[in-house]
Every structure is written in structure tokens, then in C-alpha cells.
Amino acid sequence: MTVLVALLSGLVFALGLGLAGMTRPENVLAFLDLAGAWDPALMLVLGGAAGLYMLAAPLVLRRGRPLLAPRFHLPQRSRVDRSLLAGAALFGLGWGLVGLCPGPALVGLAGGSGDLALFVAAMLAGMFLFTRVEAPSP
Amino acid sequence: MASSPLLLALLGGLMIGAAAVLLLAGAGRIAGVSGIVGGALRPRAGDLAWRLAFVLGLLAGGAVLRVLSSETLPKDLPGSGLTIALAGLLVGFGARLGGGCTSGHGVCGLGRRSPRSLAAVLTFMTVAFVTVFLTRHVLGGAS
Numbered sequence: 091m092t093v094l095v096a097l098l099s100g101l102v103f104a105l106g107l108g109l110a111g112m113t114r115p116e117n118v119l120a121f122l123d124l125a126g127a128w129d130p131a132l133m134l135v136l137g138g139a140a141g142l143y144m145l146a147a148p149l150v151l152r153r154g155r156p157l158l159a160p161r162f163h164l165p166q167r168s169r170v171d172r173s174l175l176a177g178a179a180l181f182g183l184g185w186g187l188v189g190l191c192p193g194p195a196l197v198g199l200a201g202g203s204g205d206l207a208l209f210v211a212a213m214l215a216g217m218f219l220f221t222r223v224e225a226p227s228p
Numbered sequence: 229m230a231s232s233p234l235l236l237a238l239l240g241g242l243m244i245g246a247a248a249v250l251l252l253a254g255a256g257r258i259a260g261v262s263g264i265v266g267g268a269l270r271p272r273a274g275d276l277a278w279r280l281a282f283v284l285g286l287l288a289g290g291a292v293l294r295v296l297s298s299e300t301l302p303k304d305l306p307g308s309g310l311t312i313a314l315a316g317l318l319v320g321f322g323a324r325l326g327g328g329c330t331s332g333h334g335v336c337g338l339g340r341r342s343p344r345s346l347a348a349v350l351t352f353m354t355v356a357f358v359t360v361f362l363t364r365h366v367l368g369g370a371s
Binding site: 102103108109115123125130139146150156163167174176180186191196197205209212213218 | 244247249251256290298320334335336337
């Protein structure tokens with residue numbers, strides 16, 4: 091059942107990105123271009139999404155366990171460390187170069203663009219590279 | 229249907245938030261795209277199916293968007309193939325090293341008032357602002 095929930099969540103997530111215009115990199119870059127014709131749309135997307143989550147997540151967590159799974163899997167780390175900041179900086183550089191982050195890139199694949207397929211292939215390679223340099227798995 | 233881009237941005241954001249709440253309430257998981265995909269690249273027993281299902285949902289959503297309005301999805305990206313590949317590598321590696329991307333840190337992390345996520349969002353936004361400023365206004369707008 092968690093599989094169906096995840097499928098539905100991914101679907102709604104993708105449709106939300108599309109409705110918000112965030113599947114188009116030029117709309118993302120228009121937000122990131124403070125010195126150009128700045129477009130605040132991305133702020134409303136993030137604000138709407140994080141705002142709703144902020145209101146609803148505490149109610150969900152108060153139940154003690156998820157509806158269809160044995161327990162919640164929440165990030166445990168709380169310290170701001172060097173890898174967090176370095177990773178975020180590298181991510182920001184890549185995001186700023188073409189205006190794509192992982193969600194919109196995967197959603198956009200359906201458009202059949204070769205450029206997008208290249209981006210996603212490189213992104214997966216980057217993620218895979220991380221699993222190689224991370225602490226070796228048992 | 230309202231068609232103001234900013235109103236649609238807010239509505240789309242609320243849908244994304246609802247999708248993230250759904251994943252938390254139903255499966256107990258954080259809706260961070262890079263974490264979900266990255267975890268699937270190093271699967272643990274019993275932990276792969278929901279990840280693949282979420283990604284399948286994203287891809288299916290893309291297919292629906294294509295049918296509804298094909299201009300929603302990008303055709304060509306700015307920059308050369310080399311730039312695109314480099315950007316993809318940085319986004320993939322950086323998101324995993326930094327423990328999340330715009331969805332995991334941005335939507336869920338800020339929504340959970342996590343100090344790590346706030347630091348990550350401020351960092352990647354600042355770097356992206358500077359990157360766009362440099363590529364568009366200093367290096368002559370090749371993109």
C-alpha cells in the first residue's frame with residue numbers, strides 16, 4: 091500500500107510542479123535572476139508547499155505512526171556541518187547553470203528533450219558517484 | 229480557471245505540499261526527490277518499491293502534463309551539452325552530499341523548521357543567485 095501512496099504522491103507532486111510553471115527552467119531562472127526581470131513565482135511555490143507542510147505535518151506526526159507503514163522515517167541529524175554546506179553550494183551552482191533541480195528534471199523527461207535526458211543521466215551519475223565516495227556500504 | 233501565473237504558482241505549491249503531506253501521512257517518508265532517487269541507487273531490502281513508485285508517479289505526471297499542455301515541458305535547455313552535463317553532475321552529487329534538494333530541504337525541511345534545511349536552502353539559493361548573475365550579466369549572457 092505504501093507503493094500506491096508513493097505513486098499518487100509523485101503524480102500530484104508532478105502536476106503541482108507543472109501547474110506552477112516550475113517544469114520550465116526559464117521560469118526558475120527568472121526567479122534566480124535578481125538583476126533581470128525578476129519573477130517571484132518560485133517563492134510562492136515554495137511558500138505554498140512549505141507552508142502547507144508546516145501546518146499539516148505536526149498533525150500527521152501527532153498520530154505516532156503513518157497510516158500504512160510501521161513508523162516515520164525522519165532525518166535525525168540536526169547539526170549544520172561542512173558536507174551540508176558544500177553539497178548545497180555545489181547543488182546551487184548546478185541549479186543556477188540551467189535552472190533544473192531533480193523533481194522538475196524527472197517530470198520534464200516526458201517532453202522527450204535530448205537535453206533533458208542528458209541532464210538526468212548526468213544527475214544520476216552524480217548521485218551514483220556520491221554512493222561511491224560515501225562511507226562504503228556493508 | 230484563474231490564469232494569473234502567480235496564483236497558479238501558489239496553487240501548484242499547495243499541490244506539492246499536499247503531495248508531500250500525503251507521503252508523510254501514508255508512508256512515513258520525506259518527499260525529497262534527490263533522497264528518494266539516491267536511496268534507490270543504493271537499495272536496501274524492502275526499501276526500493278516505494279521509491280520506484282514515487283519516481284514512476286513523477287514520470288507519469290510528466291506524461292499527463294504533456295497531454296494537457298505540451299509547452300509545460302522543456303525542449304531545449306540553455307547552454308552547451310557540456311554545461312548541461314556539468315550542471316546535472318553538480319545537482320546530483322551536491323544534493324546527495326548536502327542531504328537534500330529543493331523538495332527535501334525546501335518543502336519538507338523548511339516545513340519541519342529544520343535548521344539544517346534552512347542553512348541548505350539559504351546556501352543553494354545564494355549560490356544560484358550568484359551563478360545566474362555571473363552567467364547572465366557578467367559573462368555576457370551565453371545562456
